[in-house]
Amino acid sequence: MKLLVFGKTGQVATELARRLPADFQAVFLGRDEADLSDPAACVAAIADGRTEAVINAAAWTAVDKAESEEDLATRVNGDAPAAMARACAKAGIPFLHISTDYVFAGSGDQPFRPTDPVAPLGAYGRSKLKGEDGVRAAGGQHLILRTSWVFSAHGANFVKTMLRLGRERDSLNVVDDQHGGPTQAGAIADALLSAVRAMKAGATGGTHHFSGAPDTTWAGFAREIMARAGLACQINGIPTKDYPTPAQRPLNSRMDCSALETAFGIPRPDWRAGLDEVLKELVA
Secondary structure, three states, X not given: OEEEEEOOOOHHHHHHHHHOOOOOEEEEEOOOOOXXXXXXXXXXXXXXXOOOEEEEOOOOOOOOHHHXXXXXXXXXXXXXXXXXXXXXXXXXXXXXEEEEHHHOOOOOXXXXXXXXXXXXXXXXXXXXXXXXXXHHHOOOOEEEEEEOOEEOOOOOOHXXXXXXXXXXXXXXXXXXXXXXXXXXXXXXXXXXXXXXXXXXXXXXXXXXXXXXEOOEEHHHHHHHHHXXXXXXXXXXXXXXHHOOOOOOOOOEEXXXXXXXXXXXXXXXXXXXXXXXXXXXHHHO
């Protein structure tokens, strides 16, 4: 199967390249080849007819910066995916797109289902929601995969930050009232590859959730990182109000992933096992 992947150096794109099955061929487009701030360039990359499915693994992920640059974030996260989806619909090929827990307001303590009402708290969430709406409106075969708290051995992410600080300090203050599921980028890549194979065989797609289990807090995640890395750094849990940021974060990012398992046979991954894999790779 021939894939076109938007993204080359990001966490999920890197894992897609590493985990590509033998019967898949993929072209990965970096920003120099298809800048998502120029949706027309993305359409042109799809319109040449040399791919059987498209995965969008690229995005504006600077949550706080989006508050001051919402127009650009919206072009990248909203307009570009919508344009890609329209091009895929016209070509009659599946389009798979990664979205986020930030489309929800984060109220309550129950896991959000894909059909629950959305209400983004900030510019990043609004930009991603616009992308979702555009993908659905395109009318083609698509999968929107909402995920959360992505980590890997590549790029900048929470695990690598905690490891660095854990080696430098005796204790750290980490937010302990935001709840969600850490998700290994490799698990997301595997889920996308399984889904695209199923969609080429006729699966319909839709909007689904995929996050690691069990749910925890950022402080709980940090404590597990320290323990599994053998670091003595103590993690002190603090409330969100004591760690102000330009963008408001959802307190509840728990997601109900059962629909994805029913539709595609893809279960929630254990993020602790994923963390062990990442730590092993970083040590190596």
